[in-house]
Amino acid sequence: MSTFLQLHLLTSYPPACLNRDDLNRPKSAIMGGVPRLRISSQSLKRAWRASEQFEDALTGHLGTRTKRRGVKIFEKLAAAGIREKEAKEWAQAIAGRFGKLKAKKENEPRNDLEIEQLAHFSPEEEVAIDALADVLISEGRAPTEPELALLRKQHTAADIALFGRMLADNPAFNTEAACQVAHAITVHRAAVEDDFFTAVDDLNNHEEDAGSAHMGEQGFGAGLFYQYVCIDCDRLHENLGGDAGLASRTIQALIEAAATVAPTGKQNSFASRACAYYVLAEKGSRQPRSLSLAFMKPVREGDMLDSAVNVLTSMRNNLDKVYFQSKPLASRSINAIAGEGDFTALKTWAAQVGDDA
Amino acid sequence: MREYLVFQLYAPLSAWGDIAVGETRPADLAPSKSAVLGLIAAALGLRRPDTTIDERQRYQWETEHLALAEGYGIAAKITLPGLPLTDYHTAQVPSSGSGRNRKVFATRRDELTWMPRHELNTILSRRDYRQDAFAVIALWARQGAPYPLKTLHDRLLAPEFVLYLGRKSCPPALPLNPCVRTADGIEVALDGYGLAQAVKGVIDDRDLPAIWRHLDESKPIFCWDSDAETSLHAELTIRRRDLPTSRRRWQFAVREECRAHHATGDAI
Numbered sequence: 001m002s003t004f005l006q007l008h009l010l011t012s013y014p015p016a017c018l019n020r021d022d023l024n025r026p027k028s029a030i031m032g033g034v035p036r037l038r039i040s041s042q043s044l045k046r047a048w049r050a051s052e053q054f055e056d057a058l059t060g061h062l063g064t065r066t067k068r069r070g071v072k073i074f075e076k077l078a079a080a081g082i083r084e085k086e087a088k089e090w091a092q093a094i095a096g097r098f099g100k101l102k103a104k105k106e107n108e109p110r111n112d113l114e115i116e117q118l119a120h121f122s123p124e125e126e127v128a129i130d131a132l133a134d135v136l137i138s139e140g141r142a143p144t145e146p147e148l149a150l151l152r153k154q155h156t157a158a159d160i161a162l163f164g165r166m167l168a169d170n171p172a173f174n175t176e177a178a179c180q181v182a183h184a185i186t187v188h189r190a191a192v193e194d195d196f197f198t199a200v201d202d203l204n205n206h207e208e209d210a211g212s213a214h215m216g217e218q219g220f221g222a223g224l225f226y227q228y229v230c231i232d233c234d235r236l237h238e239n240l241g242g243d244a245g246l247a248s249r250t251i252q253a254l255i256e257a258a259a260t261v262a263p264t265g266k267q268n269s270f271a272s273r274a275c276a277y278y279v280l281a282e283k284g285s286r287q288p289r290s291l292s293l294a295f296m297k298p299v300r301e302g303d304m305l306d307s308a309v310n311v312l313t314s315m316r317n318n319l320d321k322v323y324f325q326s327k328p329l330a331s332r333s334i335n336a337i338a339g340e341g342d343f344t345a346l347k348t349w350a351a352q353v354g355d356d357a
Numbered sequence: 358m359r360e361y362l363v364f365q366l367y368a369p370l371s372a373w374g375d376i377a378v379g380e381t382r383p384a385d386l387a388p389s390k391s392a393v394l395g396l397i398a399a400a401l402g403l404r405r406p407d408t409t410i411d412e413r414q415r416y417q418w419e420t421e422h423l424a425l426a427e428g429y430g431i432a433a434k435i436t437l438p439g440l441p442l443t444d445y446h447t448a449q450v451p452s453s454g455s456g457r458n459r460k461v462f463a464t465r466r467d468e469l470t471w472m473p474r475h476e477l478n479t480i481l482s483r484r485d486y487r488q489d490a491f492a493v494i495a496l497w498a499r500q501g502a503p504y505p506l507k508t509l510h511d512r513l514l515a516p517e518f519v520l521y522l523g524r525k526s527c528p529p530a531l532p533l534n535p536c537v538r539t540a541d542g543i544e545v546a547l548d549g550y551g552l553a554q555a556v557k558g559v560i561d562d563r564d565l566p567a568i569w570r571h572l573d574e575s576k577p578i579f580c581w582d583s584d585a586e587t588s589l590h591a592e593l594t595i596r597r598r599d600l601p602t603s604r605r606r607w608q609f610a611v612r613e614e615c616r617a618h619h620a621t622g623d624a625i
Contacts, residue, residue: 001515022445030440030488031369033571040444041526049465097463100471117470145461152463159464174408180519182528183370230528232519285515287400290530292369293556296489297564318559323532 002234004288005251005350006329009227009259009276010187010308016272017220018263019043025192025219029185032296037192037223039184039263044227045163047264048257057253058158059122069121070095070113073133080137088113090136093143094129097151125151158250161239162231178235179254186223187295187308193220220270224304226312227276228290229258233283248351255281255347277336278309279343280316281350284329291315305337359586361495361546362506364513364535365555370442370486371522376598384485384523386438387580388492389599390612392523393433394425397496397509402517406604419605421503426601428502432495432543432581436551436574439490446484449477486527489571491552495543499584510535531555542587544579544619576618583613591615 019027019039029038048054070091077087091113092101099115121129128151136143149156164177198212231254237247259276267273294315299307320328332349334341366388373392375383403425406418451460451472462468469477498506513520513535521527534555540546553565553572560568579589593616600612 002517004519027444029370029442032489032568040446042446042448046465046469050469051466055464055466097461099467149461149463156463159466163465174405176405176408176518177525180521180525180528182526185369228528230519235518287514287516287532288519288528289532290368290528292530293367293559296369296556297560297568314561315559319532322558323534 001285002232003283003285005231005233006282006288007227007229007231007255007258007350008278008280008282008291008312009229010224010278010305010312011184011227011259011262011274011276012224012305013222013262013272013274014270015193015220015222016262016270017218017266018272019265020219023219026221028190028192029183031185031292032298034189034298035191036186036188036298037190037221037225038186039225039227041181041183043263043265044184044258045181047261048254049159049163051257051261053261054253054257055155056120057256058155058249059120059125060249063120063122064126065118065120067099067115067118068113069098069119069129070101070115071110073129074110074113076130076133077137082137082140086142090142093148094132094151097148098125122154124154154246154249157240157243158246158253161236161247162250162254175239176235178232178239180230180232182228182290182292184225184227185292185295187226187299187311188224188301188304189298190221190223194218195220218266218269220266224299224308226292226295226308227258228292229254230288230290251351252347255279255350259343275336277305278312278334279341279346280312280331280333281346282329282331283350286324286329289319291319293319309335309337358539358541359497359546360506360537360539361497361543362509362535362537363493363495363546363550364533365491365493365531365550366522366529366533367489367491367531367552367555368522368527368529369489371439371490371527372484372486372524374523380482382482382484384441384487385597386487386490387435387578387614387616388433388494389523389597390426390431390582391599391601391609393431393494393496394422394429394601396520396522397429397513398422398425399518399520400509400512400516401504402512415605419603422601422604424501424503428499428504429496430499430582430584432497432547432579432585432587434493434495434544434547434550435490435578435580436493437489437491437572438578439487442486442488444484444486446482448480448482450480451476452478484524486524491555491574493547493550495546497585506537510537542589543581543585544587544589547579578616579619580614580616583615585615589615589617589619592617 017026021027027038029036074087074091099119102111102114105111160175162179165175195218199214201213240246262273294311332346334343372384373389375385403421404418406415513533551574596611598609600610602608602610
């Protein structure tokens with residue numbers, strides 16, 4: 001018996017092309033005999049894993065955002081009497097674990113100690129870096145691979161614990177993902193639409209022809225998506241080596257990302273970023289199930305946001321009534337349309353260890 | 358007369374994988390035995406042998422899976438095979454260098470954001486799914502079955518790992534509603550389950566006609582292991598490579614599966 005944390009999210013995207021097929025059109029699916037738009041599971045997971053929100057939520061909001069950590073390490077090593085060449089190499093090795101380093105520059109000797117983009121350093125990571133630098137100074141040697149790997153232990157661990165790892169060449173390190181993500185599907189009938197567009201040549205004076213310089217077509221669609229995520233909390237703890245604090249931060253980071261991060265596809269053309277307006281979190285040990293059946297009959301136009309929440313909650317109640325003697329799972333929800341609930345409280349509750357109501 | 362463990366499988370997307378080589382990942386319309394046993398193994402909490410380096414442990418876990426594969430017979434009634442869907446799937450990975458070029462990425466984010474775009478390679482695949490498929494499964498215990506059917510029943514109600522219909526991205530969208538029943542033949546054991554039946558009381562009755570058209574369950578397909586008790590006559594016997602023999606080596610043996618259409622009249 002395990003504890004499962006199930007998340008049900010409703011997110012409405014304006015016209016967008018978040019996840020494309022080989023014809024460059026939004027992905028679709030048929031449910032209840034009716035066409036829908038779809039965002040694949042792997043597209044969602046990639047967006048969450050690669051998001052800044054996920055990384056930030058994991059390290060906690062306290063900490064430092066900097067490109068210049070490498071310079072500080074170098075200064076510390078150099079001040080302690082390490083030769084400049086070595087101090088630089090060691091500092092680069094450490095800083096390089098937190099981001100890609102800038103290229104070498106002729107008249108800026110410390111440029112290649114800086115990280116290209118701002119990196120977030122948690123207080124624990126700062127302490128670990130300082131401690132490692134002290135060891136290097138006292139022993140006068142370069143950092144070893146395991147020492148460097150330890151610096152970003154929590155990032156590595158959380159990423160792999162949630163989403164798993166499969167290495168064909170080193171199966172000993174395989175990890176089973178603790179998190180299950182379903183394809184997101186619109187709650188209503190939705191067709192892929194076509195945007196036919198032209199681009200004019202500004203220097204064309206219409207003397208010879210007045211045609212456009214470019215013609216193109218872009219598939220897009222707008223939709224209200226139902227998204228389902230199930231986290232096996234016991235597996236997550238196990239994958240994280242029993243670190244309860246990290247497990248709690250990992251769950252919060254995932255909820256944060258699932259509710260606020262959209263896939264990056266065609267964002268420059270559509271700026272379709274959106275947050276979930278409804279989030280339901282359920283916790284318990286009984287067999288998890290998605291609530292997609294609520295939308296088998298497509299939600300009709302009109303008061304779609306409210307209707308989607310209503311059919312979702314009534315499906316949940318009815319399933320409980322028919323299959324589980326009307327016993328509901330412990331749950332929390334937020335509804336931004338009604339202005340109900342508190343997202344931070346929901347995350348905190350969801351991340352609590354154990355199956356408490 | 359035999360005792361059966363019967364349960365239903367429904368999801369908007371499911372995928373019963375067939376022989377997959379490289380880019381194409383096809384799916385069959387009938388649940389594969391390996392996938393159903395995998396679901397049972399997940400409920401029981403059996404581990405995957407490729408997630409440990411302890412040789413003895415590996416051997417033990419491999420043996421547990423093998424016992425499942427040999428210990429139970431399977432029959433399925435597919436009331437809705439579902440519409441096929443092919444998902445075009447791409448994944449980006451940086452080239453893995455060696456020596457001084459070897460880069461270490463702590464996370465997927467690092468992998469995708471530290472590398473210049475042209476250094477990311479795209480891996481393509483096409484993955485088949487079935488949309489809105491509904492099937493009922495019956496398992497019976499053979500000589501030497503490792504667990505009584507009642508244990509499987511209880512574990513399905515409170516599983517150890519997450520359950521899914523072929524791929525991890527396909528969670529069940531209806532409770533499996535397992536039951537243990539004694540019946541004369543698989544066709545009797547599999548009776549009484551249907552998506553329309555399952556959603557009665559769950560979906561507003563006024564909504565039913567709207568989705569009814571979509572749920573033509575009058576001509577179910579039956580599939581069964583050749584040692585099943587049944588009065589059905591096989592219209593077709595196919596050989597499916599879906600009997601797990603080694604998870605570590607990703608090996609599957611050929612299994613003979615009998616199939617027939619069977620309009621029972623009471624199918625709804």
